[in-house]
Amino acid sequence: MSATQPGRLMSAEMAEQPAVLRRLLDEGAGPIRETAARIAARGPRFVLLTARGTSDNAALYAKYLLEIQAGKPCGLTSMSVTTAYRARQDLAGCLVIAVSQSGGSPDLVASTTAAREAGAITLAVTNNAASPLAAAAEYHIDVLAGPERALPATKTYTAELLALHLFVAALRGADGVRAARPLPDLAERVLAREAEVRQLAARYRFAQRMVLTSRGYGYPTAKEAALKLMETSYIPALSYSGADLLHGPLAMVDNVSPVIAVVTDGPGGEALRPVLDRLRERGADLVVVGPGERVAAASGGFALPGDGLPEELQPLLQILPLQRLAYEVTLARGQDPDAPRALAKVTETR
Known part of the structure; x- marks a missing residue:
């Protein structure tokens, strides 16, 4: 390299x-x-x-x-x-x-x-x-x-x-x-699917804004993915709990608004189901990261392996394609993910 x-x-x-x-x-x-x-x-x-x-x-x-x-x-x-x-x-x-x-x-x-x-x-x-x-x-x-x-x-x-x-x-x-x-082996399988993520990244190259949402154990993943997108590609990426998204911010979502939903296989994913229905009603450009059946019902996504993996461990796999997405979107926009502006390894807040 x-x-x-x-x-x-x-x-x-x-x-x-x-x-x-x-x-x-x-x-x-x-x-x-x-x-x-x-x-x-x-x-x-x-x-x-x-x-x-x-x-x-x-x-x-x-x-x-x-x-x-x-x-x-x-x-x-x-x-x-x-x-x-x-x-x-x-x-x-x-x-x-x-x-x-x-x-x-x-x-x-x-x-x-x-x-x-x-x-x-x-x-x-x-x-x-x-x-x-x-x-x-x-x-x-x-x-x-x-x-x-x-x-x-x-x-x-x-x-x-x-x-x-x-x-x-x-x-x-x-x-x-x-x-x-099972996590290390499953992580290797997810990381090997770079081409899928690169293809997904093409739809976000010119995005002006992105929304990420989830509930329960998946919500920290949505927040971390939004942070990675902002600090590497500089796309304003807003993260919301699915419940909070319905309390007002849903109004900004339309048919040109990219939305990424992090869906766990468990109670958190079930709680997100009505949010996904509302997003589809609004014609959102919806991508799902999660179980295969949820991905199939969206306009795009990344299906994760790991049948039987407890819901609380699924975030360790869910973040992997989203890290790669931030990386690929940044490269597609002609920027270097290794050199994001205004970012330091140790942040001197007091």
Whole structure:
């Protein structure tokens, strides 16, 4: 691969994802299980998640896991409460999970430090065990994704999802590894279908705006896909829960509005069904990423393998063609996905 080829870094790191998932299952599951057991023994009553950017979408995925699988009340924090307003909180009995690829963002470190001082159990989930965030938290989970050189995060996102799945399963005393074992092989099958995604990308080359929607476990995937499209191709991509889309934003959808629906095989996908019906009524250019029968009923899409894969693990496959879509659309528009403007690996928010 040429050193000057546009997108070579992002492409290489997308291709690494099956290997990263295998490494996390083989080498990371044991330490994650031990960390979860120590935290579970302390009996946290509720959970707060804190993150930015791509990791914020991984944190939203963890919120669904924690509320549905572990029965823990859970919220996403506003870091400015601590870093800008200097508010003091009583976090006794609370588990605070900070998710960050680099572990270097100052506001994440500051808010985690403040949470620990306020009595919280603190856990950092990063790709850098030597990071300031890992040092600030009482516990740490390494997602083992290896060095990430591309500015758009790909392999660290799927590694965060799997690490959080393994953690939440272990937190409630379950085995998260067995259900996840098919993921690396399934990911290889999805990533091998580059030509399909390239063909799909052709319809979005001149798009002025895109809408992505889902419900339940698929919603973080819609948000992450929108982020990837915006940061690489600069297309304004709006992500909505299917329920929120019906409460007003549906009015902007017409027969020239590209809409991508992320459909899981499970309750979230069923809840999205009436949203898909309304989108078809409006004549939307609807593409579905999900089960084959849902794709067949749309104007286009990407059918995913994995019959029997639990709904909570399907997002690890759903994001793969959407990462590739962002990459292919960016190349089609004559831009380099490795060099998005105004993007840095560590974002210095405070």
